[in-house]
Amino acid sequence: MKKTLITLLAIPTLMMGTLALADGKHKGDDCQGPRGDKHGKIDKKGDRGEPGERMIERMSKRLDLSKEQQDSLADLFKDRAEQRQAMMDKTRTLHETLRDLDSTSDTYNQDLQSAKELAASLAVEKIDERASMKADIAKILTPEQLDKFEDAMKHKGERGERGKGPRPEQPMS
Numbered sequence: 001m002k003k004t005l006i007t008l009l010a011i012p013t014l015m016m017g018t019l020a021l022a023d024g025k026h027k028g029d030d031c032q033g034p035r036g037d038k039h040g041k042i043d044k045k046g047d048r049g050e051p052g053e054r055m056i057e058r059m060s061k062r063l064d065l066s067k068e069q070q071d072s073l074a075d076l077f078k079d080r081a082e083q084r085q086a087m088m089d090k091t092r093t094l095h096e097t098l099r100d101l102d103s104t105s106d107t108y109n110q111d112l113q114s115a116k117e118l119a120a121s122l123a124v125e126k127i128d129e130r131a132s133m134k135a136d137i138a139k140i141l142t143p144e145q146l147d148k149f150e151d152a153m154k155h156k157g158e159r160g161e162r163g164k165g166p167r168p169e170q171p172m173s
Contacts, residue, residue: 052077062152063145072140080133087126094118 056073059065065073097115102108138146 052081059149063141063148065141065145069140069145073137076133076136076140080129083129087122087129090118090122090125094122 052074055077056065056070059073060070094115097111097118101111101115105111137149141149
């Protein structure tokens with residue numbers, strides 16, 4: 001009897017606690033990460049700031065960028081933000097196309113081929129964009145800064161999927 005009573009009292013308490021945490025209005029809602037960022041959360045104005053702003057801040061600290069270099073990178077990232085949005089729209093279209101494929105349709109093979117061609121062109125476009133971005137960054141940085149930057153990018157790739165996993169020694173301190 002006592003166990004049943006305790007269980008019946010505990011369930012509503014746990015539910016209310018879960019709802020309070022899920023609401024997001026708890027004390028730690030404005031916590032900052034180890035780098036002083038807000039874990040990618042939108043600030044109180046509902047804005048993430050200028051494109052590449054956080055990356056420029058990190059690069060400035062690690063590479064000792066001049067004000068001119070920071071401004072050039074800010075312009076570059078702002079221009080690329082529009083291209084990145086267009087690329088995301090194309091990716092979304094590809095996903096919708098794949099989701100809408102009907103294997104029972106008479107035109108399935110044609111539709112599948114069109115989806116493959118769209119995926120291939122998107123992959124080529126992403127590779128071209130990445131190479132172009134790297135070349136543009138190389139024009140802005142000094143050779144020493146570029147060496148540090150490329151070394152950091154190499155180590156970032158070694159950390160695994162989406163930057164997760166153990167970090168190797170940080171070469172830029």
